[in-house]
Amino acid sequence: MNWTRRKAAQASLPHGKNGAARVDGRTKDLVRRLKPGDVAIIDHVDIDRVAAEGLVAAHPAAVLNAAKSISGRYPNLGPSIIVEAGIPLIDNLGGDVMNIREGATVTIDANAVTVNGELVAEGEIQDEDSIADKLAGARDGLSTQLELFAANTMEYLEKERHLLFEGVGVPQVRTPIKDRHALIVVRGYHYREDLIALQSYVKEYRPVLVGVDGGADAILEQGWKPDLIVGDMDSVSDAALRSGAELVVHAYRDGRAPGLERVKSLGLDSVIFPAIGTSEDVAMLLVDDMGADVIVAVGTHATLVEFLDKGRAGMASTFLTRLRVGSKLIDAKGVSRLYRHRISNLQIIILVLAGLFAVGASLAATSAGSVLWELLGAQLDDISSWIVSIFAGG
Missing domain, CATH: 3.50.30.10 (Phosphohistidine domain)
Structure with missing residues (x-):
């Protein structure tokens, strides 16, 4: 130093x-x-x-x-x-x-x-x-982590192949999903900015809004209401749980669901989804199995460093889940950065009109401009008189 x-x-x-x-x-x-x-x-x-x-x-x-x-x-x-x-x-x-x-x-x-x-x-x-x-x-430790990640991927494939390839164990939910878009929100990188960038999309397509644990609060922060909340319910607020969304509690493969007790204590109903993977995987598999036409993901994990950030060996499940739903999946992560500097058509029109107004005001302040405005006014009077005469003659 x-x-x-x-x-x-x-x-x-x-x-x-x-x-x-x-x-x-x-x-x-x-x-x-x-x-x-x-x-x-x-x-x-x-x-x-x-x-x-x-x-x-x-x-x-x-x-x-x-x-x-x-x-x-x-x-x-x-x-x-x-x-x-x-x-x-x-x-x-x-x-x-x-x-x-x-x-x-x-x-x-x-x-x-x-x-x-x-x-x-x-x-x-x-x-x-x-x-x-x-x-x-x-x-230097990344190579070791990559080897562990590959081993975990194969282990997950062995244990959950029936869920991945046949949909065995996916619960039925009341929320209508078939042939609709589904927006899955995880509180991951840049989720706030990306949700703001997707406001027009949500307004136009009205997708099924799925909050993964605290992602439900992110949906509420945008002034929307989640349709589904999926997760172990450890990082979602009581307000979100009481928002009227259908609740899907992510459980261990043996059926244990620690989040179920909290849901019951609030007097709310829920369905159980036992699976080894992460809650965001469970959300993707659920909407895919229920017939979603398009799956838009915000804040989900996609890179090796993000998997390691999550701190779970089971993050390898995300890799296979994305392979399963890949034809439907649109990862919206970073969409806010992609369009950050873009100017809307309305902004361009307003800018042009403001420029024309400024030019007109400047011309009107000069003697030459005054003469020009008088000539334009006279020309407009002649045109209007001509149009009136045509209709009067008819």
Whole structure:
């Protein structure tokens, strides 16, 4: 690290920074109650991009991680996003930091974390250089992960071949899907921007709106109402569950469905879909089996790094699911970036009219322009008189 960058890194270190502790082992649950100026305390190995973007959006004073933000398993992007946003990131603090009481005032001085003057933990401050070094080493682990991914794919194919190829085990739902478009929403990369870009599509085609867990809340945020909510129901709000959507609880292959208890506690009905894969796979297989004409996916996982971000060996199921529904599937991820700089026809017309008005106003302010307007007016009078005479003569 050169002298300039070293001084910049030292200046960014948290010295005597205070904030109220928000503690949760599940980052996606923490961000719901995290407020600007709070100290986020998590236990998240390999912070993924979606988790990092959620943390950054909440504007915490700092992020304290009990685990390693980059384990070396693969080059995850989350830590870079947090640090580039100017939020201090201290990781590898150990399990004691998770015992800090919710709401307690936490003081951060360099890499030390104290509560009421007592040292709780010391960790590793992450900056751009330390993250770059760790990511360089993590890239070497991708080949191993690729081998594991291939093995998991074959294992999933062996266990779920009847579901994949014959639709065995897909439940029947009341929601009419046959010959309609289905829009499946997962809270993944760029899902907000992509949903905004798809507003005209939703208005014109009125697809079946399927929220995968928290994707149902994303649908509600757009002012729409989900028709189906599919998932294990661990990251969807009560408001979404009560929105009137039909609920499909994703269960383990042996029939155990942890999310079913929550649904029943709200007095809601549901159907069960036992499957090994992820909830987004279950949603795709469901609408495909029910006869959807087109499947549009927003925020779903498609690349190896995204699968690893998800943190499940079972993500290999997504690869095979996409092969199964591939002829119908349209991946809308990144559509907002594709059309970001596009100008609509209405905007062009308004711009042209504004330009013509400006030119006309400028001409009217000059003597030559006044004469021109008088000549044009006289010409229009002659034309109108000629038209009147024709009809009068008839």
